[in-house]
Amino acid sequence: MSKVAIIGGTGLTKLTNLTITGREVHVSKYGEPSAPLTRGLLVGKEVIFLPRHGAGHTIPPHKVNYRANITVLKNVGVEKVISINAVGGITTAMEAQRIVIPDQIIDYTWSRHHTFFDEGLNQVVHVDFTSPYCEELRQSIIAAARRDKLPIIDTATYAATQGPRLESAAEIDRFERDGCHIVGMTGMPEAALARERGLCYASIAVVVNKAAGRGKGVITMEEIEHNLVAGVDQVKRILEAVIPSL
Numbered sequence: 033m034s035k036v037a038i039i040g041g042t043g044l045t046k047l048t049n050l051t052i053t054g055r056e057v058h059v060s061k062y063g064e065p066s067a068p069l070t071r072g073l074l075v076g077k078e079v080i081f082l083p084r085h086g087a088g089h090t091i092p093p094h095k096v097n098y099r100a101n102i103t104v105l106k107n108v109g110v111e112k113v114i115s116i117n118a119v120g121g122i123t124t125a126m127e128a129q130r131i132v133i134p135d136q137i138i139d140y141t142w143s144r145h146h147t148f149f150d151e152g153l154n155q156v157v158h159v160d161f162t163s164p165y166c167e168e169l170r171q172s173i174i175a176a177a178r179r180d181k182l183p184i185i186d187t188a189t190y191a192a193t194q195g196p197r198l199e200s201a202a203e204i205d206r207f208e209r210d211g212c213h214i215v216g217m218t219g220m221p222e223a224a225l226a227r228e229r230g231l232c233y234a235s236i237a238v239v240v241n242k243a244a245g246r247g248k249g250v251i252t253m254e255e256i257e258h259n260l261v262a263g264v265d266q267v268k269r270i271l272e273a274v275i276p277s278l
């Protein structure tokens with residue numbers, strides 16, 4: 033049985049279906065993670081929960097200490113990480129409230145601490161990132177969702193942007209030309225750092241708005257919050273379906 037962690041995104045600072053068994057403060061050599069680790073039971077299985085934006089949702093995407101988060105999870109023996117990410121939908125299929133399990137990512141972020149392999153090295157390290165998500169975990173999520181008849185889209189390319197502002201319409205056009213289907217601010221460097229530390233990492237993305245220039249007008253926080261509530265509810269059901277199988 034492998035140790036599983038869930039990194040909660042926007043709209044998921046608390047896992048309401050988690051029976052909490054403990055909270056632990058950890059510090060890493062890269063500094064403090066976003067919050068203490070919450071240990072608990074989800075449908076009877078032990079999981080660790082870490083809210084990416086902090087317990088009070090105060091850490092913006094570009095300020096998240098991704099290296100500290102991945103390090104503390106690794107240090108407590110986590111092997112599998114399910115990341116929850118709110119995203120904008122770029123292509124027409126990516127409607128609000130859709131749940132998407134991405135299989136590719138393009139990194140448009142900048143100036144984030146994006147690697148563990150940058151100092152004190154005996155040798156330069158280049159990790160393979162051909163398939164940025166753990167295919168075994170992705171397939172477990174997809175199979176569990178299908179089994180419970182929870183609708184999902186099982187492939188997509190995630191455009192990781194710097195934020196915290198949303199994109200211009202021209203930026204979204206460019207991402208679509210590049211082959212991206214969804215856009216979010218937290219997919220990178222988290223996925224790459226997980227790979228560097230040998231963690232099996234996959235994402236459940238929830239579409240909370242049409243990306244810039246794809247909807248009727250401007251993107252509002254009301255729209256995002258409305259879709260988050262319904263989307264996160266589906267995410268919780270998928271977690272309940274998949275966690276026992278890991």
Ligand code: HPA
Pocket residue numbers: 118119120121193198199215216217240241242243244
């Ligand atoms: N763009 C970037 N990140 C996001 C979006 C978006 O439209 N929606 C939710 N996170």
